[in-house]
Amino acid sequence: MSTSTQAPTPAGPDPAPRPAAAERGDSIGARALRAVLTQRITLLAVLIVVVVLSYVALDAGGYLTAPYDPDYLSASLINAVPLAMLALAELLVILSGRGGIDLSVGAIVALSGMVFGFMYGQWGWPLWLAVVATAGFGALCGALNGFLVAYIGFPALIATLATFYAFKSLAIVVNQQSPISTPPIQELYSLTRSVEIPVIGGQIPDVPLGIFTFLLPTVLIVWLLLARTTYGRRLYAVGTNDVASLWAGQPVRATRFGAYALAGLISGLVAVVTVAQFASARPDAGVSGNGMALPAITIAVLGGVAITGGIGRVAGVVLATLLIVWLNAGILLAFVGNEGSQYQLLALGVVLVAAALLNGFAGRRYGVAD
Amino acid sequence: MTTTAPPTSPRPTRRARVLPPPIAGQELVLVAVIALMWVVLALTTPAFASAGSIQPLLVATAPIALAGIGMTIVIITGGIDVSVGGMMMVCAVVTAKALVAFELALPLALGLSVAVGGLLGLVNGLLIAYGRVHAIIITFGTMNVFLFVGLQIFASRTVNGIPSTLQFFGRGVAGRTLGVPHAFVLTLLIAAIAWWYLRHTAGGRHFYAIGGDAQAARLAGIDVRGRILAAYVVTGLLVGLASCFLIAQGTSSLDQSVGNGKELAVIAAVVIGGTSIMGGRGSVLGTVLGALLVQTVTSGVTQLGWPSQLSDLFVGIFIIVAVGADLLRERARRRRLRAKGAAA
Numbered sequence: 001m002s003t004s005t006q007a008p009t010p011a012g013p014d015p016a017p018r019p020a021a022a023e024r025g026d027s028i029g030a031r032a033l034r035a036v037l038t039q040r041i042t043l044l045a046v047l048i049v050v051v052v053l054s055y056v057a058l059d060a061g062g063y064l065t066a067p068y069d070p071d072y073l074s075a076s077l078i079n080a081v082p083l084a085m086l087a088l089a090e091l092l093v094i095l096s097g098r099g100g101i102d103l104s105v106g107a108i109v110a111l112s113g114m115v116f117g118f119m120y121g122q123w124g125w126p127l128w129l130a131v132v133a134t135a136g137f138g139a140l141c142g143a144l145n146g147f148l149v150a151y152i153g154f155p156a157l158i159a160t161l162a163t164f165y166a167f168k169s170l171a172i173v174v175n176q177q178s179p180i181s182t183p184p185i186q187e188l189y190s191l192t193r194s195v196e197i198p199v200i201g202g203q204i205p206d207v208p209l210g211i212f213t214f215l216l217p218t219v220l221i222v223w224l225l226l227a228r229t230t231y232g233r234r235l236y237a238v239g240t241n242d243v244a245s246l247w248a249g250q251p252v253r254a255t256r257f258g259a260y261a262l263a264g265l266i267s268g269l270v271a272v273v274t275v276a277q278f279a280s281a282r283p284d285a286g287v288s289g290n291g292m293a294l295p296a297i298t299i300a301v302l303g304g305v306a307i308t309g310g311i312g313r314v315a316g317v318v319l320a321t322l323l324i325v326w327l328n329a330g331i332l333l334a335f336v337g338n339e340g341s342q343y344q345l346l347a348l349g350v351v352l353v354a355a356a357l358l359n360g361f362a363g364r365r366y367g368v369a370d
Numbered sequence: 371m372t373t374t375a376p377p378t379s380p381r382p383t384r385r386a387r388v389l390p391p392p393i394a395g396q397e398l399v400l401v402a403v404i405a406l407m408w409v410v411l412a413l414t415t416p417a418f419a420s421a422g423s424i425q426p427l428l429v430a431t432a433p434i435a436l437a438g439i440g441m442t443i444v445i446i447t448g449g450i451d452v453s454v455g456g457m458m459m460v461c462a463v464v465t466a467k468a469l470v471a472f473e474l475a476l477p478l479a480l481g482l483s484v485a486v487g488g489l490l491g492l493v494n495g496l497l498i499a500y501g502r503v504h505a506i507i508i509t510f511g512t513m514n515v516f517l518f519v520g521l522q523i524f525a526s527r528t529v530n531g532i533p534s535t536l537q538f539f540g541r542g543v544a545g546r547t548l549g550v551p552h553a554f555v556l557t558l559l560i561a562a563i564a565w566w567y568l569r570h571t572a573g574g575r576h577f578y579a580i581g582g583d584a585q586a587a588r589l590a591g592i593d594v595r596g597r598i599l600a601a602y603v604v605t606g607l608l609v610g611l612a613s614c615f616l617i618a619q620g621t622s623s624l625d626q627s628v629g630n631g632k633e634l635a636v637i638a639a640v641v642i643g644g645t646s647i648m649g650g651r652g653s654v655l656g657t658v659l660g661a662l663l664v665q666t667v668t669s670g671v672t673q674l675g676w677p678s679q680l681s682d683l684f685v686g687i688f689i690i691v692a693v694g695a696d697l698l699r700e701r702a703r704r705r706r707l708r709a710k711g712a713a714a
Contacts, residue, residue: 099647101506103634148690153701155647157450157506158693161634166686172679294452298510307504342521349514356503356511 037362040304043355044319051323055330064333071205076329078192078208078277081215082109082270084321086296087303088222089263089270091317093156094300095226096259097239097309103160104145105267106292107167110285112138112271114171117180117281124184135268141167142264146257164293172283181280191276214273218266223314225262235259240310298352299324304359324348396644396696400659407666415673425551427669429541429619432553433458433612435661437632438639439557439564440491440605442657445640446568447601448581448649449498449505454609454636456516457490458629461613463520466529466624469536469617476535484610490516491606495599513633521626528625536618545618553615557658560608564654577601581649638685639664642692663688 035042052073059068066072086105093102115137120130141163148159191213194206226232237245238255246252270292275281303320305312327347332340412419437454444451465483468474474482490512497508539545539553546552568574576597579587588594616628643660645652664685671681 152694153697154690154693157637158641158647158689161637161641162686162689162693164634164686165638165682165689169679169682169686173677173683177677177679294510294513298514301507301510307507338526342518345514345521346518349511349516349518352514353497353508353511356507357497357501360502 034366037358038366040316040359041313041319043358044303044316044323048319048323048326051327051330055326055333058330058334064330065336066333068330068333072329072333073326074205074207075194076325077211079328080321080325081208081210082273082277082292083295083299083325084215084318085218085266085270085273086292087299087317087321088218088314089266090293090296090300091303091305091312091314092222092226092235092259092266093263094297094305094307095235095239095309095312096256097242098156098256099307100149100156100239100256100259100309101160101297101307102142102145102260102263103157103293104141104164104167105263105270105296106287107164107171108138108141108264108267109271109274109292110171110283110287111141111167111174112268113275113281113285114174114180114283116271116275117175117185120188121180121182121185121281131269131272134272135265138268138271139261139265142267143257143261145264146260149260150253150256164287168287171287175283177283179278179280179282185275185281186279188276189279191273210273210276214269218269219314219318222266226314231255231258236310238310295324295348298348302352302355324351327351394644394653394656395699396692397653397656397659399695400643400656400663400692404659404663404666407663407670411666411670411673415670418670418673421549423669423673425546425549426541427665428554429539429545429551429615430669431658431661431665432539432551432557433615433619434632434635434639434664435557435658436560436612436615437605437609437636438643438657438661439561439654440601440608441636441640442643442645442652442654443564443568443577443601444505444605445637445645445647446577446581446649446652447598448584449598449601450637450647451494451509451602451605452506452633452637453490453494453509453513453516454605454633455629455631456513456520456633457487457606457609458613458616458632459520459626460490460516460523461487461610462616462624462628463523463529465614466532466617467523469532470529473533474535476538479535480611480614483614484607487606487608487610487613488603489606491603491609492599494606495602498602499595499598520629524626528623530623532617532622532624534622536614538618539615540618553618556611560611561654561658568654573597578650581651583650635664638689642688644692644696646696660692 036046037043055064055068058064086109089105090102093100112134116130116134119125119133120127125133145156145160145163148154148163149156191209193209195209195212196206197204226235234245234250234255235258237248237250238252242252242256245255271285274285278285299320300312300317301307302324303312303316303318305317324347328344331343331347334340335343408418417423437458441451441454461483464486465479468482469479494505494509494512497503497512498505501508534540537545539551539556541551547555568577576587576592579590579592580594580597584594613629617624620628639660640652640657641647641660642663643653643656643658645656667684667688668678668681671684672678
């Protein structure tokens, strides 16, 4: 419903003169405000700086239970790996438009994790083969979503709600509710250790290995896919207006199908990461508590992905993940016990609602819907 | 929507067009499926057909169906509310703590829970109606906030020693009259009122109009914001009542898992009941049947001695089948309309 009129003369019952003035934007302050309010990347970058600086200040004042220093920030990045990857999966799906959303990613993580547990932990497959097969299995699960949504015409919310239930149930039943934690699986925990970066490693803190083995490749590939390939442009086109894309001769169904299958593939990779983190293939990984899907969608939306499709960038998602991970890391230090994890919920909720409202406000103030 | 109806007898044809039949195809199918499942379960597991098995099933259906009535209205307006689980947690823990601390009487406990639910619904409604942000984003956010509030009130401890004030809606003998659980009767009563309101009053039709096309509804003079606000507040009120049922069904203690994942169960009941997630179409009757179906599956799987988690698989399959059937019917209807349009 948001008006996306780029023109300085807004169409509407009350033509406010302010957008026109902001368009010229002579003063630096006004221009900076405009950039922060209308460009999600700028806003997120500013927020990250604010969050980190305020924690550093709190730390200096002695209010935190442990130092909030570069080492801690770097170590907490391990939490960003699954979060950012699933948020990228949601980015692809939400971009594809027509109410695109994937509630089932957490359940795919759980089910693929069990499959990985069988292949690597019990059947003794080589690691690379097991990882590839798990990613393939995840893609298969995603393809089921894609088939239902793109070819049969199910609303995405419903199709993925149904597969969420189905995958979650299968994950629990497949090994009689028990986790797989044989020695090879337990040894995977070494994947989560921190490593020193060569050459410049002396000056900066060690970085969790998972960042290099899983997160960065995913980020890079998704970015290349969206920004540098025909498929990416097609996905934006389909998400913006699928009827127009169809008439422009684009393979709308295949494009949308691909988004869901890719989301499944990424979820399969996340399954490997979670198995390594827990040192065990747990049937309830990804669906316990609030699950993994809802935080991932939250991060994607916070990163500026429009729920209506066609708008969203990889950089926004990555920055939103950093913001939430570092915000949460600080909260853990600021509160004792499980108070911290509760305040993380509050922070996530407030940040999401505030960002969404700000989006709407900025859209009306400047006549630009981000 | 200008149909070139013959001007001979405008009144009866128009009336027939405006309102769908009182019981839609989806609901008949659901009744048939539930009946079939009950017969099969009764034949395969002798314990199922007994009152001791049916009564808990009806009691357990009540909270999902009740919250589903609100969710139906919300989804009819084209919105969605994923914060239902969080709301249930807050309502349940507030009511349980108040029961322990002040030994409230039954009406007061109900009133408190419903009021808290209404307040939370108001928060959702205000943000969605006036913030002009899609409902799913707002309720994702408020879900987290509600969970925070609920967990804070829990203060890391389960609430113990809840008095049996709410037994009137519980599983026990006190919760039944002539063998029929009160919770289920009250749910049916509220469903009947909601059904009549949505179908036969102008205010109720406004919800459908908004879901069909909010812009057109606004231009037709409907108070779109007020109606949307009302939908979320009603959902909150009903969730408040449903939370009382949840407390009543439990033991004398309440832990932090209350309401966990209930939003998806409620949405599942609504979509199985034939309400279109796109808005503008749906019925409360279907939602109650959908909730009954989900609960029958859950109960049936347990009684057959299968792993209880398998019931989720069947719920997923039912969602696909129910919505898939609806999609096919809708497609056929559109094709018929197009054929008619081409012929005219």
